[in-house]
Amino acid sequence: MKIILTHEVSGLGTPGDIVEVKNGYGRNYLLPQGFAIQWSKGAEKQVTVIKRAREAREIRDLGQATEVKGQLEGLKVTLTARSGNGGRLFGSITPTEIADAVKAAGGPSLDRRRLELPGHIKTTGSYTVQVKLHPEVTAKFPVNVVAAK
Missing domain, CATH: 3.40.5.10 (Ribosomal protein L9, N-terminal domain)
Structure with missing residues (x-):
């Protein structure tokens, strides 16, 4: 087909x-x-x-991709979400929420479709998220999920 x-x-x-x-x-x-x-x-x-x-x-070239990678790896992204007992979230964290949190933390705007989450994020804690910026450049950055008060 x-x-x-x-x-x-x-x-x-x-x-x-x-x-x-x-x-x-x-x-x-x-x-x-x-x-x-x-x-x-x-x-x-x-x-x-x-x-x-x-x-x-799209990111234009390899140089721009490595520049964005440097920005992302030095970024501290924190998401607040409603949670119940034991840190279990009501729902899960989506790629759109992570892209918005990166932008709010002063990072570059990311395409949510290029984010690769480590499974479903359904509990509070620290996670490492990958983003494919260029066919040759993949950036990893930490995302900390905390409970809303």
Whole structure:
């Protein structure tokens, strides 16, 4: 099955890429989740629009990526969340909340889709979050989750 990716899919490609996948994977996962659209000649013309939008928000080069990595690694990110007994949160911490907390802590704005959480964050404590800034640059930074008073 030939599809056009609309979002970054780990191990498959970036938005605007035209890839060949197995029928079940495309039909049952990528298309319903909105990660891809069915390939056609008309849809292929949309690829240029998708790529142009990606280039506008993407980190330009390796130098800029390493600069952003330096900013992130020196950052102390703290999130407050409501929790019950034993530090268990009501819900979990999302990538959007982490991206907003990085921005509030004085860091660069991050795309939530590029954040890689260490599983589901459902308790208070310290966690290490990865962000893929560039195909060759991955930054890690600590996130401290504390209980709201």
